[in-house]
Amino acid sequence: MSDSVFQHQHRVVYAECTLGNHVYYARYLDMLEEARGEFFRQAGWPLLALQEGGTAFPVIGVEIAYTGPARYDDLLTIQLWLAEMRGIRLNFGFRILRAAGPSLADGQTRHICAGLNEKPKRLPDGLVEGLAPFLRTRNEVS
Amino acid sequence: MSDSVFQHQHRVVYAECTLGNHVYYARYLDMLEEARGEFFRQAGWPLLALQEGGTAFPVIGVEIAYTGPARYDDLLTIQLWLAEMRGIRLNFGFRILRAAGPSLADGQTRHICAGLNEKPKRLPDGLVEGLAPFLRTRNEVS
Amino acid sequence: MSDSVFQHQHRVVYAECTLGNHVYYARYLDMLEEARGEFFRQAGWPLLALQEGGTAFPVIGVEIAYTGPARYDDLLTIQLWLAEMRGIRLNFGFRILRAAGPSLADGQTRHICAGLNEKPKRLPDGLVEGLAPFLRTRNEVS
Amino acid sequence: MSDSVFQHQHRVVYAECTLGNHVYYARYLDMLEEARGEFFRQAGWPLLALQEGGTAFPVIGVEIAYTGPARYDDLLTIQLWLAEMRGIRLNFGFRILRAAGPSLADGQTRHICAGLNEKPKRLPDGLVEGLAPFLRTRNEVS
Numbered sequence: 001m002s003d004s005v006f007q008h009q010h011r012v013v014y015a016e017c018t019l020g021n022h023v024y025y026a027r028y029l030d031m032l033e034e035a036r037g038e039f040f041r042q043a044g045w046p047l048l049a050l051q052e053g054g055t056a057f058p059v060i061g062v063e064i065a066y067t068g069p070a071r072y073d074d075l076l077t078i079q080l081w082l083a084e085m086r087g088i089r090l091n092f093g094f095r096i097l098r099a100a101g102p103s104l105a106d107g108q109t110r111h112i113c114a115g116l117n118e119k120p121k122r123l124p125d126g127l128v129e130g131l132a133p134f135l136r137t138r139n140e141v142s
Numbered sequence: 143m144s145d146s147v148f149q150h151q152h153r154v155v156y157a158e159c160t161l162g163n164h165v166y167y168a169r170y171l172d173m174l175e176e177a178r179g180e181f182f183r184q185a186g187w188p189l190l191a192l193q194e195g196g197t198a199f200p201v202i203g204v205e206i207a208y209t210g211p212a213r214y215d216d217l218l219t220i221q222l223w224l225a226e227m228r229g230i231r232l233n234f235g236f237r238i239l240r241a242a243g244p245s246l247a248d249g250q251t252r253h254i255c256a257g258l259n260e261k262p263k264r265l266p267d268g269l270v271e272g273l274a275p276f277l278r279t280r281n282e283v284s
Numbered sequence: 285m286s287d288s289v290f291q292h293q294h295r296v297v298y299a300e301c302t303l304g305n306h307v308y309y310a311r312y313l314d315m316l317e318e319a320r321g322e323f324f325r326q327a328g329w330p331l332l333a334l335q336e337g338g339t340a341f342p343v344i345g346v347e348i349a350y351t352g353p354a355r356y357d358d359l360l361t362i363q364l365w366l367a368e369m370r371g372i373r374l375n376f377g378f379r380i381l382r383a384a385g386p387s388l389a390d391g392q393t394r395h396i397c398a399g400l401n402e403k404p405k406r407l408p409d410g411l412v413e414g415l416a417p418f419l420r421t422r423n424e425v426s
Numbered sequence: 427m428s429d430s431v432f433q434h435q436h437r438v439v440y441a442e443c444t445l446g447n448h449v450y451y452a453r454y455l456d457m458l459e460e461a462r463g464e465f466f467r468q469a470g471w472p473l474l475a476l477q478e479g480g481t482a483f484p485v486i487g488v489e490i491a492y493t494g495p496a497r498y499d500d501l502l503t504i505q506l507w508l509a510e511m512r513g514i515r516l517n518f519g520f521r522i523l524r525a526a527g528p529s530l531a532d533g534q535t536r537h538i539c540a541g542l543n544e545k546p547k548r549l550p551d552g553l554v555e556g557l558a559p560f561l562r563t564r565n566e567v568s
Contacts, residue, residue, distance in 0.1 A: 013463060015456040018156045019163050019214060019335075020400070025343040026157065026313035030441040033310075037439055037499070048499040051303075059309040061349045066342075069402070072161055073463070073474040116304070118353070155321055157314040161477075162542070167485040168459075171452035172299040179297055179357070190357040193445075200492075201451040207487045211544070215321070215332040258446070260495070302440045303447050303498060310441065356445060 005141070006042065006134060008035035008078045009099070012070055022069035028105055029062065032094055035078040036109075039092075043131055055124065057090055057111040064107035068098075075099045081136040085128060088112045088120045093141060147221050147283070148184065148276060150177035151241070154216045164211035170247055171204065174236055177220040178251075181234075185273055197266065199232055199253040206249035210240075217241045223278040227270060230254045230262045235283060289363050289425070290326065290418060292319035293383070296358045306353035312389055313346065316378055319362040320393075323376075327415055339408065341374055341395040348391035352382075359383045365420040369412060372396045372404045377425060431505050431567070432468065432560060434461035435525070438500045448495035454531055455488065458520055461504040462535075465518075469557055481550065483516055483537040490533035494524075501525045507562040511554060514538045514546045519567060 016027040040047045050056070070076055077097045084091040089112060096105040113123045158169040182189045192198070212218055219239045226233040231254060238247040255265045300311040324331045334340070354360055361381045368375040373396060380389040397407045442453040466473045476482070496502055503523045510517040515538060522531040539549045 011460075011463070013456070013460045014160045015166055015168065015459055017160050019159050019161075020340070020402075021161050022342075024157055025346065026310045026317075029310035029313065030439070033441055034437075034439045037437070046499070051498075056304070058306075058353075059350060061347075062309065063345075063347045065345045067344075069342075072477075073472070118304075153318075153321070155314070155318045157317055162482070162544075164484075167488065168452045168455035171455065172297070175299055175452075176295075176297045179295070188357070193356075198446070200448075200495075202493075203489075203491045204451065205487075205489045208485060211484075214335075215330070260446075298444045299450055299452065301445050302443050303445075305445050308441055 004133070005136070006035075006039045006080045008038050008080070010034065010076045010078055012072055012074045012076060014072060017072050021071050023071070025066065028064065028066075028070075028096060031076070031078055031096070032080075032092075032109060035080050035094070036092065039080050039134070043134065045127055045130055050127075051116075054116050055121075056114055056116065058114055058118070059109055060112055061110035062107065064105055066105050068102060068104045070096070070098065070104050076104070079141075080134075081141055082131055082134045083108055083136065083138075085123065085131060085135060088114075088122055090123060093136065093138075095141070146275070147223050147278070148177075148181050150180045150220045150222070152176065152218045152220060154212055154214055154218060156214060159214050163213050165213070167208065170206065170208075170212075170238060173218070173220055173238070174222075174234075174251060177222050177236070178234065181222050181276070185276065187269055187272055192269075193258075196258050197263075198256055198258065200256055200260070201251055201253055203252035204249065206247055208247050210244060210246045212238070212240065212246050218246070221283075222276075223283055224273055224276045225250055225278070225280075227265065227273060227277060230264055232265060235278065235280075237283070288417070289365050289420070290319075290323050292322050292362045292364070294318065294360045294362060296354055296356055296360060298356060301356050305355050307355070309350065312348065312350075312354075312380060315360070315362055315380070316364075316376075316393060319364050319378070320376065323364050323418070327418065329411055329414055334411075335400075338400050339405075340398055340400065342398055342402070343393055344396055345394035346391065348389055350389050352386060352388045354380070354382065354388050360388070363425075364418075365425055366415055366418045367392055367420065367422075369407065369415060369419060372406055374407060377420065377422075379425070430559070431507050431562070432461075432465050434464045434504045434506070436460065436502045436504055438496055438498055438502060440498060443498050447497050449497070451492065454490065454492075454496075454522060455535075457502070457504055457522070458506075458518075458535060461506050461520070462518065465506050465560070469560065471553055471556055476553075477542075480542050481547075482540055482542065484540055484544070485535055486538055487536035488533065490531055492531050494528060494530045496522070496524065496530050502530070505567075506560075507567055508557055508560045509534055509562065509564070511549065511557060511561060514540075514548055516549060519562065519564075521567070
């Protein structure tokens with residue numbers, strides 16, 4: 001994968017773990033949201049500013065494959081890229097790895113662009129331009 | 143304690159547990175909110191209706207003593223009563239027990255009555271009347 | 285869908301909601317776990333007993349499509365059925381609905397049967413027999 | 427407060443917020459655990475190493491006063507110090523502030539030192555020495 005793929009670090013806490021010392025399956029989605037927030041900030045479009053301007057990206061779908069357990073105190077790397085961006089759709093590909101280690105989970109979160117009335121709307125042109133460098137094809141990330 | 147103290151049952155799930163097979167310390171607060179919601183519903187003042195009428199009860203303080211671990215699949219009993227109710231204040235006493243077993247946690251959540259603008263306001267008179275049967279002194283609940 | 289599909293009720297609490305008054309996308313996975321626990325209990329194979337006997341069902345994949353927001357105090361119905369059960373695999377289909385209302389989410393959680401050492405193993409024969417009545421084809425549930 | 431008090435930064439995510447755009451009251455306890463983990467790491471006694479050596483610090487009590495709402499995307503500062511450390515007891519004082527802003531919450535989490543069998547035991551001598559610089563009296567932190 002290109003060195004320029006967005007990466008976010010996350011330290012696993014007890015709050016995220018469950019019996020058997022592994023991260024509870026739903027908590028990876030919390031981590032992904034944390035990473036998306038930093039992705040938009042780094043791209044120059046902080047979600048808070050977008051939200052205050054009347055734009056949000058509700059999730060309409062998630063696919064995630066778990067390939068290994070993350071454990072307490074693991075330092076995880078969350079890689080994010082845009083798998084699709086057009087019209088009202090914005091899809092993130094992701095991969096979660098133990099730092100310098102194997103992949104623990106990968107998949108996609110699918111979003112639409114919506115107003116605060118929850119109605120879909122086209123992605124703002126400026127945003128599409130700003131996020132274009134983060135688009136990756138499936139081949140580029142494997 | 144009087145038989146009439148409010149009780150709510152809660153089944154512990156994996157999502158609430160952490161390493162070492164016990165409920166994570168913050169999750170008891172989620173359970174208490176669940177129990178308060180049912181308390182208000184049973185008292186005839188569902189929180190959703192209050193909220194739609196412009197009244198909420200933000201938490202301004204919590205004291206909780208943990209006296210034993212709740213574990214996966216435990217069926218817990220959450221007992222709630224009003225420890226104080228006057229002016230803008232509404233304080234809940236609580237006790238969490240394993241069904242027919244020892245107390246696992248007890249304490250108090252302290253709330254104020256507030257409008258949707260987050261400004262404190264007096265408890266509605268009707269509510270104070272409606273909730274009066276749930277007031278207990280410390281002696282009555284020990 | 286057959287009347288005999290497993291159903292579990294869940295009341296949405298504030299802890300599950302986020303800005304904009306809707307359930308946070310990861311919390312549906314917590315609800316699904318709660319429902320699976322009750323599914324196994326009703327089927328006569330409580331997860332706690334299985335776990336104490338050395339068998340667990342770690343999640344290896346989730347696909348979920350969100351088709352509408354669940355909101356505070358909604359009483360949700362979670363429908364579960366077995367989409368696949370053979371060898372080491374146990375896949376649940378699910379649908380989450382507002383009681384007597386439209387579907388809000390549907391998808392699949394994919395599990396394997398594993399020992400407490402996290403190594404995959406064949407589903408116990410007795411369990412496969414016991415859960416067989418809950419198998420549904422895609423046509424049967426749409 | 428002395429400049430040397432331990433500080434940890436935390437960015438508020440949607441997962442932690444609830445209706446009305448504020449952090450859900452239980453999530454502050456998750457943040458405090460995250461901060462404690464970094465506190466022990468910085469002090470040279472990472473919790474994971476302690477845990478692997480058979481020592482943990484289960485929470486036996488929490489007192490928290492909420493003085494203002496944290497909101498989505500707030501960058502919070504969590505200050506931690508030791509309010510008591512002797513015998514089997516280890517109590518943290520804390521304060522949560524919006525960066526360069528007013529205090530949003532303060533209080534105490536009370537812990538005991540325990541073995542992995544959940545039995546209390548004396549704090550290791552080396553640890554008491556190592557953490558001594560983080561002891562503060564109430565006056566020193568107000």
